[in-house]
Amino acid sequence: MKLTVLYRGPLSGCNFGCEYCPFGKWKQSEEELAKDREDLARFMAWVESRTDLRISVFFTPWGEALIWPWYQEALARLTQLEHVDRAAVQTNLSCTLDWVERCKVEKLGIWATYHPEWMKRRRFVAQCEKLSALGVRHSAGMVGFVRFAEEAEALRSELPADTYLWVNAVKDGQEEPYTPEDIARFTRVDPLFPVNNTRHPSLGRACRGGESVISVDGEGTARRCHFIDEPIGNIYAPDFDAALKPRPCSKAVCGCHIGYVHLEYLELDRVFGSGILERVPATPLWNARA
Ligand code: SF4
Ligand code: SF4
Structure with missing residues (x-):
């Protein structure tokens, strides 16, 4: 059985x-960090013990995980496990990348978000180039505030041609709704922008969430x-597997990539294939010179 x-x-x-982020510059206490580390160690022990499953793990932290060695080590260990198919992480890519050498890179996936107010474009591109050189499949992305449109275009033109650049639509919290010109502009950068700019009807629809994909705290x-x-x-209960079964979605809409890619009727598994977690389409559908 496969489980993500x-x-x-x-x-x-x-x-x-x-x-715009509640976690920005938030420093956790030593005790809180120790708790996070302990929880991760327990989770890792569980993954290691579940050799009866084919597992993919996607770290989707509230804050930034890769500045901490225990997440770097967890990714390295996961990629070395025979029954783990994929180990992916969302990151701002500010970390060093020396830990990647300890990974089986063909199983590693990186979802890297560029924050132009906090990182120089040159440095972000250099990090992506390093990932490419190391053979790590990765996507790069930005939040689609209209004020970032020019920066998104500049990033697209500087990224390696084989790096997909996604743009996350701002559905709430933007001063003005997108104009058709804004949408066309972001779509030139990311052909899948219209998909992300949609709240997909999901109520009663089949979704892999709860059956072969779960979220775990x-x-x-x-x-x-x-x-x-x-x-x-x-997941630590002995009878947990009985909880995995088809469950039609109970929400009206699903508007976030890490959710709607699992909505069956959208068939986005066909678009992303094995890059579905780190958000890399199976075949390049973007224009590197947008
Ligand atoms: S990098 Fe991500 S987690 Fe950190 S402040 Fe920005 S949006 Fe929040
Ligand atoms: S991921 Fe989206 S579609 Fe799937 S169950 Fe959750 S809210 Fe519903």
Whole structure:
């Protein structure tokens, strides 16, 4: 049986300070960090013990995980496990990349978000170039504030041609809704921007969330996804597997990539293939010179 786990422990601090993010420049205490580390160790022991499953793990922290060695080591260990197919992480890519050498890179996936107010474009591009040189499949992305449109175009023109650049649509919290020109501009950078700029109807629809994809927190509480609070069980309970079953979505819409890619009717697994977690389309569909 295949199972994809989106892991989100209590880590919630970040070395960047994006103004729209509640975790920006949030420093956690030594005790809080120790708790995150312990929770991750328990989760890792669980993954290691589940040799009866084919597992993919996607770290989707509230804050930035890769500045901490325990996440770097966890990725390295996961990629070395025979029954783990993929180990991916969302990151601002501010970390060093020396730990990548300890990974089986063909199983590693990186979802890198560029924050132009906190990192120089040259440095972000250099990090992506390093990932390419190391053979790590990765996507790069930006939040689609209209004020970042020019920066997104500049980043597209500087990134390696084989690096997909996604743009996350700002559905709330933007002063003005997108004009058709804004949408056309971001779509030139990211042909899948219209997909992300849609709240996909999901109520009653089949979704892999809760069946072959779950979200897990530091306590082991499993939910079908990050967007539906109701727990379905706890992965550390001996009878947990019985909780994995088809569950039509109970929300009206699903508007976030890490959720809607698992909505069956959108068939986005065909677009992304094995790059679905780190958000890399199976075949290049972008124009590197947008
Ligand atoms: S890099 Fe990510 S987690 Fe950190 S402040 Fe910015 S949006 Fe928040
Ligand atoms: S469609 Fe979205 S909100 Fe509904 S179960 Fe799937 S991931 Fe969760």
